Amino acid sequence: MVIKYEPLNRRERIVRLFREAIEAENANDLETAKRKLDEILHESIDEEPEFYFEACFRLAEIFLQEDNYRGAVKCALRGIARAPNENLYRLGFKRLRDVFNIIRDSGKVDDLTRDTGSFFSHVGEDETLRAFVDAMVRAAKGEEIEVEFPIREMNEALSVLKEGP
Numbered sequence: 001m002v003i004k005y006e007p008l009n010r011r012e013r014i015v016r017l018f019r020e021a022i023e024a025e026n027a028n029d030l031e032t033a034k035r036k037l038d039e040i041l042h043e044s045i046d047e048e049p050e051f052y053f054e055a056c057f058r059l060a061e062i063f064l065q066e067d068n069y070r071g072a073v074k075c076a077l078r079g080i081a082r083a084p085n086e087n088l089y090r091l092g093f094k095r096l097r098d099v100f101n102i103i104r105d106s107g108k109v110d111d112l113t114r115d116t117g118s119f120f121s122h123v124g125e126d127e128t129l130r131a132f133v134d135a136m137v138r139a140a141k142g143e144e145i146e147v148e149f150p151i152r153e154m155n156e157a158l159s160v161l162k163e164g165p
Contacts (some may be wrong), residue, residue, distance in 0.1 A: 009088035010044075010047060010048065011026070011044060011048065011051075012022060013043060014040050014043050014044055014051050017036045017037075017040045017043070018036075018040060018051075018054075018055075018058075019037050020032075020036045021033045021037050021040070021058065022058075025062060027056075030062050030065060033058075033121035034059060034062055035054045037058055037059045037062070040052075040055040041055050041056070041059075042095060045082075045113050049082055049083070049084035049111065050088070051082060052082055053079045053082065053083055053084070053088050053092065053147075054079075055079075056075045056076065056078045056079030057075065057076060057079050057084075057092070057095050059075045060072040060073075060075035060076045060079075060095075060099060063075060063106060064099065064102055067106070067108075069099075069102075069103045069108050069111045069112070070112065070114070070115075070118075071104070072099050072102075072103075073096070073099060073100075073103075073112060073119065073124050073136075074118065074119060076092065076095060076096045076099055077096075077119060077122040077123050077129070077133065079092050079095075079131065080092035080093065080120045080123075081122060081123045081124050081126060081129055089151070090151060090153045091153075093151065093154050093156070093157045094153050094156075094157070095155045097148050097156055097160055098158035100157055100160040100161055101160050104160055104161065104163070108159060109140050109145070110138060110140065112136065112161075113137060113140050113141050114139035116133075116137045119133045119136070119137065119149055120133055123132035128149065128150070128154075131147065131149070132149060132154055132158070135147050135149075135158055136158060136161060139158060140161055145158065147163060
């Protein structure tokens with residue numbers, strides 16, 4: 001009988017890294033916090049999708065603190081693209097809506113209109129997500145968007161960009 005302890009050790013390491021990232025963020029050491037969260041992303045990408053999801057959104061929050069709005073959106077999209085279940089997928093769009101609100105309130109929606117290909121690289125081949133990113137970019141450019149998505153939270157997030165400042 002072989003007992004495999006590795007997943008527990010991985011989970012313990014990820015939890016420790018989260019704690020260290022939060023402590024660094026609280027100490028306003030954002031570079032250390034980002035480095036710890038990046039380690040979590042690498043540790044969790046294939047084995048712990050819930051941790052990956054949360055690390056993406058913690059990293060997005062740090063990018064918002066640094067006024068790196070594009071980075072925040074990219075991280076949010078990465079988390080959504082790899083959400084392990086429908087509940088986290090929907091939650092991801094709720095959190096992305098909050099990111100969009102901050103970007104809109106900062107008057108930086110036009111940041112989402114530059115180098116738009118990089119947004120697509122974070123959503124993979126999911127056609128619905130790719131259509132969402134396309135609508136997001138068009139809304140950020142001020143274009144009229146007529147598309148309706150099958151998930152209410154997607155439409156709610158997009159509506160923030162449609163509203164304007």
